[in-house]
Amino acid sequence: MNTTLTTATALEARAAWSTITEPGDTTAGTLTRHAGHTAALEALIAGRDALLAALAAADIDVDEATQAAARWLPRHNARLIDQALETAARHGITLIDPATIPGLSDLGDAAPHIIWARGTLAPLTRDLPERIAVIGARAATSYGEHVTAEIAADLARRGIVIVSGAAYGIDAAAHRAALAAGGSTIAWLAGGADRPYPAGNSELIARIADRGGVVASEVAPGSAPTRWRFLARNRLIAATTAATVVVEAGVRSGSLTTAHHAAALGRTVGAVPGPVTSATSTGCHRLIREADAHLVTSADEAYELLGH
Structure with a gap:
């Protein structure tokens, strides 16, 4: 998965979000429901301003959006996402x-x-x-x-x-x-x-x-x-x-x-x-x-x- 070029398939984008957020993060749920997982991932990869704009478009208030960006941006790591997908393939995980x-x-x-x-x-x-x-x-x-x-x-x-x-x-x-x-x-x-x-x-x-x-x-x-x-x-x-x-x-x-x-x-x-x-x-x-x-x-x- 080449996340730097945002060529993720829908399932790969979903996989990426599972590494970026903790389970039950409703802010991420609202964003991905509104924008779709792939577009939401593209916004995150584009940087803080693009992510905040996507969160605003999903009607997420400024404070909640700012906190979400602070949680997610440090956790995005294309190499770790690729490793997770490789591990899944190696262990027969679907x-x-x-x-x-x-x-x-x-x-x-x-x-x-x-x-x-x-x-x-x-x-x-x-x-x-x-x-x-x-x-x-x-x-x-x-x-x-x-x-x-x-x-x-x-x-x-x-x-x-x-x-x-x-x-x-x-x-x-x-x-x-x-x-x-x-x-x-x-x-x-x-x-x-x-x-x-x-x-x-x-x-x-x-x-x-x-x-x-x-x-x-x-x-x-x-x-x-x-x-x-x-x-x-x-x-x-x-x-x-x-x-x-x-x-x-x-x-x-x-x-x-x-x-x-x-x-x-x-x-x-x-x-x-x-x-x-x-x-x-x-x-x-x-x-x-x-x-x-x-x-x-x-x-x-x-x-x-x-x-x-």
């Missing part, structure tokens, strides 16, 4: 327009610029009612992992795609159960699709990509996961599923962020109850009591959340 993945457009200007994915891509394009998020605590209990395995395996056998974040605990249990049942699963990563995280789940993440599932990310290959990227990643899990089931979650669990994203998007939220003495079920009980989450105790009840 560039996907997010508009082709049901649910992502519901994020509006916070939608990702592009999706980098490896594995079998078909699960990403399945209809929303055929995908469910099964998520929860990293420090899961044996009870949580057992319930997760039962729900995920049963749903996978019914042809439902199990979506999660490849973390330790509940996420990993959901992915493993889906694979063991011969089903399909999607792992949304907070870092690059070539960079398995956590390292202890590298083998699991590789198996997902090799056995009919897909490993996907909105950040470029080689990108490191950060706290913000983990939080932003959660909105992708929520957006690309018709329902989110939280199996275990502490009071400050990131899984609650995913559940709140799902509710804000009009998706159905379910939670599995646990022992009242278990700290890893506190978040689930709060979702049921305060956020009108559906109580889920079986795969049948989880399946009902999808509207089947």
